[in-house]
Amino acid sequence: xxxxxxxxxxxxxxxxxxxxxxxxxxxxxxxxxxxxxxxxxxxxxxxxxxxxxxxxxxxxxxxxxxxxxxxxxxxxxxxxxxxxxxxxxxxxxxxxxxxxxxxxxxxxxxxxxxxxxxxxxxxxxxxxxxxxxxxxxxxxxxxxxxxxxxxxxxxxxxxxxxxxxxxxxxxxxxxxxxxxxxxxxxxxxxxxxxxxxxxxxxxxxxxxxxxxxxxxxxxxxxxxxxxxxxxxxxxxxxxxxxxxxxxxxxxxxxxxxxxxxxxxxxxxxxxxxxxxxxxxxxxxxxxxxxxxxxxxxxxxxxxxxxx
Numbered sequence: 001x002x003x004x005x006x007x008x009x010x011x012x013x014x015x016x017x018x019x020x021x022x023x024x025x026x027x028x029x030x031x032x033x034x035x036x037x038x039x040x041x042x043x044x045x046x047x048x049x050x051x052x053x054x055x056x057x058x059x060x061x062x063x064x065x066x067x068x069x070x071x072x073x074x075x076x077x078x079x080x081x082x083x084x085x086x087x088x089x090x091x092x093x094x095x096x097x098x099x100x101x102x103x104x105x106x107x108x109x110x111x112x113x114x115x116x117x118x119x120x121x122x123x124x125x126x127x128x129x130x131x132x133x134x135x136x137x138x139x140x141x142x143x144x145x146x147x148x149x150x151x152x153x154x155x156x157x158x159x160x161x162x163x164x165x166x167x168x169x170x171x172x173x174x175x176x177x178x179x180x181x182x183x184x185x186x187x188x189x190x191x192x193x194x195x196x197x198x199x200x201x202x203x204x205x206x207x208x209x210x211x212x213x214x215x216x217x218x219x220x221x222x223x224x225x226x227x228x229x230x231x232x233x234x235x236x237x238x239x240x241x242x243x244x245x246x247x248x249x250x251x252x253x254x255x256x257x258x259x260x261x262x263x264x265x266x267x268x269x270x271x272x273x274x275x276x277x278x279x280x281x282x283x284x285x286x287x288x289x290x291x292x293x294x295x296x297x298x299x300x301x302x303x304x305x306x307x
Contacts, residue, residue: 007166010095010185012088014079014175015267026083032279033076039282040069042296046286050295056119056134058292061285063143064112068278071105074098075176075274082175092166095177100158102176106273107150107204110252113245114208115142117215120241124234125222156200160193174267176274183260194260202257209249216242240284248277 016022043065052058078098082088090098122133161179164186174181179197183190216238223234251269286292 007092007168007170009089009091009170010177011171012082012090012175013171013173014082014088022083026080029076029080029083029275032275033072033080036069036072036076036275036278036282039279039286040065043282043285043292046292046296046299049299052291052295056139057116057123059139060112060116060119060143064109064116065282067105067108067112068281071102071109072274072278074101074105079175090177095182096158096162098177099161099179099182100154102178103154103157103201104150107153108146109248110205110208111146111149112143113241113248114211115146116241117212117245120238121215121219124219153200153204157197160196160200164188164190164193173262173264174270176270178270180255180260180262180266184262190260197260198257202253205249205252205256209245209253212245212249244277244281244284247280248273
């Protein structure tokens with residue numbers, strides 16, 4: 001079928017059309033975005049300016065914070081602008097670019113979370129071989145693999161969407177451009193494309209979630225025989241990671257694991273993995289981590305601006 005595209009722009013319906021609700025959401029999300037920037041900057045600066053960068057877990061955490069910052073920045077600036085305007089327009093090319101960037105950085109975050117679980121598994125279950133298995137070269141290879149896998153995922157996702165014909169209507173019932181809302185607007189049968197999207201996004205989320213949960217199950221099984229102090233430290237680290245995983249993956253799987261369809265509550269679930277989790281990640285990874293708190297005190301107390 002020839003790809004006929006008469007649509008040059010889309011209208012984002014956003015979270016609400018009520019002006020008071022939009023003003024309240026603007027203030028709330030502006031606070032969240034500032035918190036995400038401050039938290040991510042705090043993590044990146046504290047790790048890169050301390051010896052923590054030499055440890056694989058913090059090496060990956062540094063990349064996680066950077067990917068989250070890029071991830072939220074593909075959505076938040078446009079969302080904040082739209083909350084102040086009457087008509088929320090986005091050009092077709094900008095919509096496709098947002099879709100690609102969102103799945104690229106989201107994919108990187110998913111893969112890095114999985115790599116971090118693998119790192120904790122090796123550290124706790126195979127401590128004698130940890131330095132050999134998680135060498136610096138291996139860490140760079142894993143990060144490169146995460147970026148490559150995320151690029152392939154995003155490329156396929158974008159290719160499937162860009163080949164769809166759009167001939168009207170052009171209203172997207174969401175606050176950003178995503179695959180399922182766009183499939184709903186396509187003027188052709190999208191059943192096969194929807195199956196491919198589930199196989200791409202849905203299965204990627206599900207497989208990584210299962211691997212993550214299996215890793216943490218093996219970790220918890222291993223630490224049961226550890227001394228109380230060591231067990232407490234391992235449990236503290238794992239519980240932080242599991243909290244992030246559940247808050248991030250459950251909404252993603254709810255949206256992408258089902259057949260292509262859109263529901264009003266999808267926008268609420270999307271808030272978890274685009275705004276809420278990235279905002280709470282810095283708190284989870286810093287306030288519950290003694291090494292991070294120690295590094296932050298050293299880095300920031302030595303900064304001339306704070307002395």
